[in-house]
Amino acid sequence: MQVLVNETRTEVKGSLVALIGLACVTGFLVVEYRDVAPGASLRAWVAAMGGLLTSWLAAWIDFVLRPPSDAQILRWWIPGAKAGMTICNVVIAASVWLFMPPAGPELRALMIILYAWYLVIQFVAATEATQVLAGAVVLVLGSLVTWLLVAMPPYALPLAFFLALFGGTLLAVRRFVRAAVVEATAARATVARERDAKTHFIRAASHDLQQPLQAAALFLNQVKPGGKAAEQAPALGALRQSLTAARALVAAMLEHLKLEGGVIRPSLQAVRTGDVFDRVLLTQRPNAAAAGIQIRLAGIGHWIIADPALLARALENLVANAVRHSGAGKILIGARRRDDAVELWVADNGQGIAADDRERIFSPFEQGGRVGAEGGFGLGLASTRNLVALMDGQCGLAPARGGGAAFYIRLPAAAASEGAELPCAA
Template sequence: MEPDQKRITVEAAPADPNDRAGKLNRINEVLMDRVERLEASKGTGWSMFQAAVALEQEVNARTRDLERALLDLSNRNRELALAREAAEEANRSKTRFLRAAGHDLLQPIAAARLFLGAIRDSSLQPAQAELVEQLGSAVQSVEELMQAVLEISRLDSQRIEFSRQPVALGDLFTRLAREYAPQAEARGLRLVFAPTRAVVDSDPAYLRRITQNLVSNAIKYTPEGGVLVGARRRGARVWLEVRDSGIGIAADDRARIFDEFQRGPGEGAAPGMGLGLAIVRRACAKLGHPIHLDSLPGRGTLFRVGLPLVQNAADPPPVGGWATAPQPSAQTPVLTGLSAILIENDPSLQRAYAIQLRDRAGMTVHVAASSAEAEAVLDANPGLRPDIVIADYQLDHGDTGLFAIAALRERLGPVPALMVTAHDSAEVARACGRLDVPLLLKPVTAEALRHAIAGAIMAQR
């Protein structure tokens, strides 16, 4: 048994201590490397976890900031919308007020015009005549300012109505040539309207107003030389051109002159309100007519308005709107012996009409303030058939001159009638046109009133 035991003892003997230490060192190195890698992996994951948590917190904070900003923006937009609505309502209220008050604002001016005409026809001393002329000039300035302000108010209205139709520029030029010839002659200027057969699509009343303002403006700012008005065709458009040899417009002033109450140099020689070009710009914008300006200081100015051409147009209606009163001629018509029913609710205008028509023109005038009073005039005067009915549009308690004219015609037949009103609106003009009643706008001169009466009577014969 001893040999075997000896053998076993030999096989179980430990290895070399140096080899064991080296192996342990190697094992230790592997384990430490693994531990280090695990620690490194653990540290990276923790850092990523911490970064993710921090990023989430930042995102939440930024989301809350964005939500607050969006809420603030929504509140601001709501405030702006309310402010805009308030401003638009204020503008609409102003427009409604001016439209409603326009009639009453012009009534005293209309009466003053007629009273001044009566005074002017009287025997006056030279000093008195000069005072009357100065007063007449002041009244005319107030009238022009009121008309311009009311017209701007109408153009600013969102509910403005236009009556677009074919307009013959040749007819428009003929009427404006007669209208502005005295003004140009008084300033020593040549005023030329080039003949044209062009027919364009526009609102006749507003196109006439646009051209009037451009021609008047050209005459006003032209100290010498002349003004040329013409039409030039370019493709599907006709360009209405107003060219003058006046003082011109500097480049810095070309946008400003279209603003309200803006007047150029030299205005002292020809006073104005500075509203003409503001009306032109608004009317052109509403009608879709482009307007261009070319000018050189000291060399003159050219205004061009683009108008749609009407191809193969039939004869268009007369320029100026619907049923308008005829233009005055050189000779004052004789109205002596004619009779009229005057329907006017303003006492001062009743008196002014009476002075002009009864005392000056020799007419018989029956005055009424409403449709009912006009019919009462017929009841009180059996057999009366007036030569003409003269009516204001706006009467009391919702009554209108159109109702009065229709009621009298129902009893008398197609008696001539004339509407004299401060309501310069498309609705009133169209209503007058349907009844074949000429329309004369207040304030009106005594001469224009007499010519309108004579024209309305002649048109029915």
Template sequence: MSIEWDDLKPGDGPAALERRLEKLIKINAVLMDRVERSMDQQGNAFSLFQTAIGLDAKVRSRTEELTWALRRLERSNEALVLAKDEAERANLSKTRFLAAASHDLLQPLNAARLTISVLSEMQESEDAQRLSGQIEQSLQTIEDLIKTLLDISKLDAGVVTPDLQTFPLDTVLSVLEASFGPQAAAKGLKFKVRRCGLLVRSDPLMLQRVLQNLVSNAVRYTKQGGVLVGVRTRDAECVVDVVDTGCGISEAERETMFEEFYRGAAAAEGNHTGLGLGLAIVQRTVAALGYPLEVKSALGKGSTFRLKLEHAGAAPSDSPALWAGSVDNTRGAVVLLIENDEVALDAMRQVLDRWSCQTLSARSLEELTPQLAKLEGPPDIILVDYHLDQGQTGLAALKSLRETVGPDVPAIVMTGDRGLDTVAEVMTAGCELMHKPIKPAELRALMAHLLGNSASKA
């Protein structure tokens, strides 16, 4: 838009000039408006440019901070992984050490337990028998501590995995009856185990340890009344209850009763000798097995611990009952004994002599072999320690003995090793397993059972 001054003609008056001036003013206003809009647009663009530069700087700064944080997190994660690996290695190392140490500690403890049992039977005065009982109780406390610390170490290290099997629950209940019946009777308590004739799906050894700890606590903390182990079915579950009339557990103690070395107020007031580790073992073991554990208790009235197992049907009617038979079966029995520890060998020999057994004993197969000529027939039973000298095992010695005296001679393998591999190896060999320290009453009951079965087959 433009004004040509040549358009003005001579003679144009003021009115024409005013019109031309108004037109110029309008044109100027339009031009100024365009210039202002252009300047505004440029200003906005510049402002946006500056804003973009600022945002870019902030993004770069935040990106650098995030990158640094991620790198730091990676280093922390690497450190955590290294720390976790180191902790796991330390746990495994601790477990191996405890396993080795416990075996060495249980050897003399085993000899002491056997010797005390013989000494107790030889005492006639009440004071001497009371002192023998106190020594026996002290040895039992040491044994419980060693075994429990080893169990906790294994569970914490994660090296214990359930070996699920289908088996008659009565086999475990029979062990409980043989183990705790005499203890309950000595305290004047009623002890009842109700057999069920059921098959369950579980790890038999781990389940046995759980029930042993529960029953042990029940017998220990019950002054009068009794302890009941009952079994019943509920749909697809097999419910096992351990019921006692003991001191009970207060509501305030329910959250802490599974901690290590925790002993309840009622138990402490009763001056009981428990270590406070039994329930810690129970909690870890049932967690590994995946069982729910329910607790009902009333202070001063007793407690009920309930396990729910997988029910797998009825046991065959011809399933043998463990520990059956009279202890009189052991009288006159011919026993072959191999134990590499001289003190334990002598103590075991004295125990067997008190039971009127005819015993041929030695520290190794090589020492025992010449004595076999004294046999007029096959022995009745073989007792052998698992760990022998010079890297030999009792199973290897047992295999050689059975080749000489007969393949069907029943055998008991004794060991302080509680590893699952050892247990599996002994079971595969068709032998019974007893863990050291050996309890004479349990050994005699098992021997009577094996001798009774052997006689029935003959």
């Protein structure tokens, strides 16, 4: 939608040139045909064109002096522009039957050039939002070709053929140009996202790394040479926690850079879910216990095709995200077979995730509407999705069912002979 809005703003402001050109052509036709065209028909056509041009100029002035909002453009300006251009096409198409019959050979040739010029103007001015070029080609060239076939002036058939060819070529070129514009717009959006990501990265690094390092410096100042171990134990423990937090931030940053650079290569093999869950518990259970959160396991006996280290890291990110952000009291790490795949789950009974955030949280530096909130860079979920993609899997957020959030990782199942499902473990 934003592309349509931006395109409309540009085209409306630039349409003054087309307006002036069309007004000049209208004036020329009035002067040239006032003595040869039927008076009533000419006056009716001039009145219609005059009304269109006046409305066009008034709309242009209003647009420039009082720039509309994006919502107003989508609701009023785009439909209005489409209706106005369609009416203009009908009036121009009707002019064929007014101006071509009384004209001599030279003037007819000039009129054909002017009709082609009008279509070129439509080619330039028509946007993806209005999409009236095809209608203009059908109306104007269709009317012109029909008159040629009815009146049969000299070279009528070749003229009709080449006019139809001109219209088809114009539509084809417009399609190619539109595809190039869409591709260029997408490329610009990608560059803008990458630039914004780098800005977020620098901001998050400068902010979040400073906190644990500054805390470590404060606790280090409390440690005195020769002091009693019992007295310095709290400061040393806090110092250790601060340095651990800083190391985790640096690790997340390096992991993100490696994923972005494409330097991580998975080593796929048959992996038992329980073995991966044990690795996750080893690193995440202490933090969960400190937060008063209980972790349970289910479906530990499934076999999947994955890189055990990358899968463990992806699950660690999901569990760490739940510990840090969910406000839950329980987290379930589980797996279940789905056809030829196995779905691994990290579900919690916390506050859940807002509908507007359900996809955005998988973008780098995003944390449910908070950038860099609650510690971390907001890279965990983005890294998880990238890690899973390296293993030819999918990662996402399941539709909300009651409270909490449930993230899933779907990976190919290994052959059934490689392992049998074991009972659930607490």
